[in-house]
Amino acid sequence: MAVAPTVLSCLVSSTVLLQIVMQFSPSFRNTTKRVFFTARCKPLGYVSSRLAPPCTDGIGRRRVGEVQVVMKYASLEMSYTRVTWLFVSLSLILFASARAQVPAIIVFGDSSVDSGNNNVIPTLLKSNFKPYGRDFYGGHPTGRFCNGRIPPDFISEAFGLKPAIPAYLDPAYTISDFATGVCFASAGTGYDNATSKVLNVIPLWKELEYYKEYQQKLRAYVGKKKANQILSEALYLMSLGTNDFLENYYIFPTRKSQFSVRQYQDFLLGLGENFIRELHGLGVRKLSVTGLPPMGCLPLERVTNILGQNDCVDEYNNVALEFNRKLEGLVAKLNKDLPGMRMVSAPAYDIFYQIIERPSLFGFEVTGLACCSTGTFEMSYLCSQYNPFTCSDANKYVFWDAFHPTEKTNKIISDHLIPGLLAKFSH
Ligand SMILES: *[C@@H]1O[C@H](CO)[C@@H](O)[C@H](O)[C@H]1NC(C)=O
Numbered sequence: 001m002a003v004a005p006t007v008l009s010c011l012v013s014s015t016v017l018l019q020i021v022m023q024f025s026p027s028f029r030n031t032t033k034r035v036f037f038t039a040r041c042k043p044l045g046y047v048s049s050r051l052a053p054p055c056t057d058g059i060g061r062r063r064v065g066e067v068q069v070v071m072k073y074a075s076l077e078m079s080y081t082r083v084t085w086l087f088v089s090l091s092l093i094l095f096a097s098a099r100a101q102v103p104a105i106i107v108f109g110d111s112s113v114d115s116g117n118n119n120v121i122p123t124l125l126k127s128n129f130k131p132y133g134r135d136f137y138g139g140h141p142t143g144r145f146c147n148g149r150i151p152p153d154f155i156s157e158a159f160g161l162k163p164a165i166p167a168y169l170d171p172a173y174t175i176s177d178f179a180t181g182v183c184f185a186s187a188g189t190g191y192d193n194a195t196s197k198v199l200n201v202i203p204l205w206k207e208l209e210y211y212k213e214y215q216q217k218l219r220a221y222v223g224k225k226k227a228n229q230i231l232s233e234a235l236y237l238m239s240l241g242t243n244d245f246l247e248n249y250y251i252f253p254t255r256k257s258q259f260s261v262r263q264y265q266d267f268l269l270g271l272g273e274n275f276i277r278e279l280h281g282l283g284v285r286k287l288s289v290t291g292l293p294p295m296g297c298l299p300l301e302r303v304t305n306i307l308g309q310n311d312c313v314d315e316y317n318n319v320a321l322e323f324n325r326k327l328e329g330l331v332a333k334l335n336k337d338l339p340g341m342r343m344v345s346a347p348a349y350d351i352f353y354q355i356i357e358r359p360s361l362f363g364f365e366v367t368g369l370a371c372c373s374t375g376t377f378e379m380s381y382l383c384s385q386y387n388p389f390t391c392s393d394a395n396k397y398v399f400w401d402a403f404h405p406t407e408k409t410n411k412i413i414s415d416h417l418i419p420g421l422l423a424k425f426s427h
Pocket residue numbers: 026027028029030
């Protein structure tokens with residue numbers, strides 16, 4: 001049976017089940033329909049930033065609840081043989097779709113993937129106020145550095161999980177929310193401890209400590225066996241590195257006096273390797289690592305490229321390309337070294353660069369300036385709702401603030417990555 005591991009799989013299989021039930025029990029159409037429509041409406045009906053996971057029982061076993069409901073109604077009306085037949089069909093469908101699932105998406109990294117951890121730490125690098133989040137569910141700012149959703153949200157949705165991944169430090173959520181997806185990322189952080197100190201954000205080693213704490217909580221919540229299964233079958237996303245260069249290496253003299261830029265790349269990848277080895281030791285098996293974006297094209301970097309007519313800073317882009325090539329080498333090496341590990345490096349650079357260079361092909365009008373405020377240097381508190389220059393339609397802009405893409409850009413990049421992730425990890 002074909003597996004449909006997308007966000008639609010829940011709806012699709014619901015429809016299939018519905019048809020089976022209707023075929024056998026015409027007088028029960030109404031009841032059954034109501035049941036399914038309740039399940040179907042949930043994922044579309046968010047009004048606050050607190051999300052009710054669609055069609056799940058909290059630990060990723062989707063559809064189980066639905067089927068029980070169907071069986072309950074079905075068994076009232078149907079003859080014994082019909083129920084048996086139905087049960088067999090349902091089991092087949094359940095089996096096929098259960099295998100397709102990644103039970104959770106677990107995220108490490110920086111602002112490219114942070115869904116709000118910085119809200120509760122003492123840093124100036126925050127985005128839990130308007131206009132951030134104005135195109136998110138309910139127009140809520142969440143701490144995402146975006147007008148709407150960020151790539152892990154789209155990836156989670158594509159795997160049939162919730163459409164937005166909650167931040168681990170957000171007190172509005174509990175382990176029952178985190179069981180199907182959780183984010184440990186912190187805007188402003190990097191591989192290098194020194195980078196996280198610049199803006200007093202969560203260093204990567206601390207993200208790992210939080211992850212260990214999460215493992216304990218998950219085991220207490222669903223039991224050790226089930227928890228270990230979730231932890232090893234979950235898809236882990238890692239996205240960071242830009243800040244190590246743009247917030248640290250090129251700004252402060254310390255690292256620059258210790259390392260050439262190539263040496264610094266190797267230093268960072270060494271830290272990344274240690275981190276990934278630790279993850280593997282903790283049971284992580286499916287991992288996608290995103291390298292650096294075309295960081296010379298961020299509006300904040302362009303604005304300082306005065307001699308270059310505010311074009312992209314080639315030097316930074318070349319550092320990113322070189323870093324990404326080295327990262328691919330590291331991924332190949334660790335796939336060999338670490339038993340059972342399945343790792344990919346997410347090919348995000350090229351599509352992002354194409355969007356920036358040929359914006360009209362993707363439906364954008366502006367690429368050199370960001371939507372927020374003057375679009376040249378503002379982010380975090382400088383990107384304020386009282387600034388009259390902020391654009392009215394972020395979908396025309398590649399960048400939302402001086403450092404971060406709009407939701408539309410995030411969606412295009414995610415759509416580019418998702419087929420590869422589904423093919424590699426959804427079984
Ligand atoms: C479904 O409900 C409608 C209105 O409540 C009723 O008229 C109709 O007969 C019902 N159909 C079935 C198949 O029970």
